[in-house]
Amino acid sequence: MQLSLLCSLTLLSWITWTACWMMWVNNFLPIMMYCLQHLLNLGKVSYLQQWLPHQWHYLAIxxxxxxxxxxxxxxxxxxxxxxxxxxxxxxxxxxxxxxxxxxxxxxxxxxxxxxxxxxxxxxxxxxxxxxxxxxxxxxxxxxxxxxxxxxxxxxxxxxxxxxxxxxxxxxxxxxxxxxxxxxxxxxxxxxxxxxxxxxxxxxxxADDRYRELLRVARMWQLLKLLKWQGSHMSAEDAGPRELVLFCPAFPQPRINIPEDAMDYSHWTLARSLVMDGNFKAEHMHPKDAGSEAWLMDGKGQVNMDYALVHAIRHGTVPGQQICPGIGLWHVHGHHTECFVQYAPNFIVGAGQVDGEIMETLWSSLNIISPSARGMATPHQQEVLDFQMNDSNFLKTV
Structure with missing residues (x-):
C-alpha cells in the first residue's frame, strides 16, 4: 500500500514538473531569446548610435x-x-x-x-x-x-x-x-x-608614321630583352636561347641542383617537355620573304621543332632518357593501343598530369594572335615570343 502511494506521488510530481517546464518553454523562453537577440543587435548598432550625435561635425569637416x-x-x-x-x-x-x-x-x-x-x-x-x-x-x-x-x-x-x-x-x-x-x-x-x-x-x-611605329616597336622589344638578359656594349652578343626566361622549377645542373651529388635518372628530377600547336595563330603568306629582317633568329622560342630540340639539348646530362607521351586530351584521338602506351597515367615518374599545359596558354596567346596574323614572319614570331615571355614572367612573380 505504501509502495503504491509512493509511486503515485512520484508520477504526480513528474507530471507537475513536466507541465511547469512546458509552460515555461512556451511563455518565458521566447522572451529570453528576444532579449538575447536584442542584446546581440545592440552591440552591432551601438557604434552607429554613438556616431549619430557627431554627424554634423563630420559634415562640417x-x-x-x-x-x-x-x-x-x-x-x-x-x-x-x-x-x-x-x-x-x-x-x-x-x-x-x-x-x-x-x-x-x-x-x-x-x-x-x-x-x-x-x-x-x-x-x-x-x-x-x-x-x-x-x-x-x-x-x-x-x-x-x-x-x-x-x-x-x-x-x-x-x-x-x-x-x-x-x-x-x-x-x-x-x-x-x-x-x-x-x-x-x-x-x-x-x-x-x-x-x-x-x-x-x-x-x-600629320604624316602617317604607322610603319615607322611598327619598326620602333620591334626595336624596343629587342632592346628590352637584351637589357633584361644583362647585355651591354662590352659584352658578347646573346646566343641561342639566352633571351628566354629561366624557369626556376626546371631541374638544371650547376644552376639549381648540384652537378655530381644527384642521380639525374631519378624520377624526382624528370623534366616534362610539352609541345603543341596553336591553329588559331595563323599567318598570312608573306609577299616578299627575302626582304624580311630577323632580329631574334634563334634567340627566342622561334618555332616548335627548334624549341623542342634545343630544350632537350639544354642542360642534358648522361643517364637521362627521353620517354615520349601523348596528352590525355589528344591521346583519345589516336589508336586504341596508344592510350596504354603513351598516356601520362601509365608513365613511371610522370605523376598526375594531363600533359596539356600548352592548351591552357592559348587563351592568353590568342589575344594577340589575330593582330599578328598580317605581320611579317619575323615580326609575328617576335610578338608571339614576347607574349609568351611575359606569360612566363608572370609565373615567377
Whole structure:
C-alpha cells in the first residue's frame, strides 16, 4: 500500500514538473531569446548610435575641405587666388599668372576656378596656359614674343556660355587650333605653340608614321630583352636561347641542383617537355620573304621543332632518357593501343598530369594572335615570343 502511494506521488510530481517546464518553454523562453537577440543587435548598432550625435561635425569637416582658405590668397605671390589645383599636394591656391607658371611642365593637372560662391571645374587652358613644344617648355625664340606675351586669341572674349550643353572647360578653342589630349583624369584642350625655327615646319605635319611605329616597336622589344638578359656594349652578343626566361622549377645542373651529388635518372628530377600547336595563330603568306629582317633568329622560342630540340639539348646530362607521351586530351584521338602506351597515367615518374599545359596558354596567346596574323614572319614570331615571355614572367612573380 505504501509502495503504491509512493509511486503515485512520484508520477504526480513528474507530471507537475513536466507541465511547469512546458509552460515555461512556451511563455518565458521566447522572451529570453528576444532579449538575447536584442542584446546581440545592440552591440552591432551601438557604434552607429554613438556616431549619430557627431554627424554634423563630420559634415562640417567635409564642407571645410571644399571651402577656400581664409584669406583666399595665392600661395606664391599673395595676390587674389582664383584657381586651385586638385592634382597638386595640399590643393594650393594660385592666381592666374602663378597657376600657368607652375603648370607649364604639368599641363594635364585638373584645376578649379572660384566663381564667387564656390570652386567650379575649370581647365589650365582657361587659365591662359600655353604649351610650348620644341624648346623644353620655353617659348620659341623665332616666334618674336616672350613667354608671358603668348596668349590665346580668345583669351579676353570667352564667356561661360554653354555650347550644346558643354561646360567651358570642355569646349575647344574657337577660331584656333588646339591639341585634344585624352588623359586618365579627363579630356584636355591644350593651346599649343609649336616651334617656328627654320626647318621645324616639317615636324608639325600629320604624316602617317604607322610603319615607322611598327619598326620602333620591334626595336624596343629587342632592346628590352637584351637589357633584361644583362647585355651591354662590352659584352658578347646573346646566343641561342639566352633571351628566354629561366624557369626556376626546371631541374638544371650547376644552376639549381648540384652537378655530381644527384642521380639525374631519378624520377624526382624528370623534366616534362610539352609541345603543341596553336591553329588559331595563323599567318598570312608573306609577299616578299627575302626582304624580311630577323632580329631574334634563334634567340627566342622561334618555332616548335627548334624549341623542342634545343630544350632537350639544354642542360642534358648522361643517364637521362627521353620517354615520349601523348596528352590525355589528344591521346583519345589516336589508336586504341596508344592510350596504354603513351598516356601520362601509365608513365613511371610522370605523376598526375594531363600533359596539356600548352592548351591552357592559348587563351592568353590568342589575344594577340589575330593582330599578328598580317605581320611579317619575323615580326609575328617576335610578338608571339614576347607574349609568351611575359606569360612566363608572370609565373615567377
Amino acid at each position: 567635409l564642407l571645410d575641405m571644399e571651402a577656400p582658405p581664409e584669406p583666399r590668397d595665392c600661395v606664391l605671390c599673395g595676390a587674389d587666388g582664383i584657381f586651385w589645383c586638385i592634382e597638386c599636394a595640399h590643393w594650393p591656391v594660385f592666381c592666374t599668372m602663378c597657376c600657368w607658371a607652375e603648370h607649364k611642365h604639368q599641363p594635364f593637372h585638373r584645376v578649379e576656378q572660384w566663381n564667387g560662391t564656390f570652386f567650379e571645374e575649370s581647365s589650365l587652358q582657361l587659365a591662359s596656359l600655353v604649351l610650348h613644344v620644341g624648346h623644353g617648355g620655353q617659348h620659341c625664340p623665332a616666334s618674336g614674343c616672350s613667354n608671358d606675351e603668348v596668349t590665346t586669341e580668345e583669351e579676353d572674349d570667352w564667356e561661360d556660355v554653354d555650347q550644346d550643353g558643354c561646360p567651358p572647360n570642355l569646349q575647344a578653342l574657337r577660331n584656333q587650333s588646339c591639341l585634344i589630349v585624352m588623359h586618365t583624369n579627363g579630356i584636355h584642350y591644350c593651346n599649343v605653340q609649336y616651334c617656328r625655327c627654320p626647318g621645324a615646319e616639317d615636324s608639325h605635319t
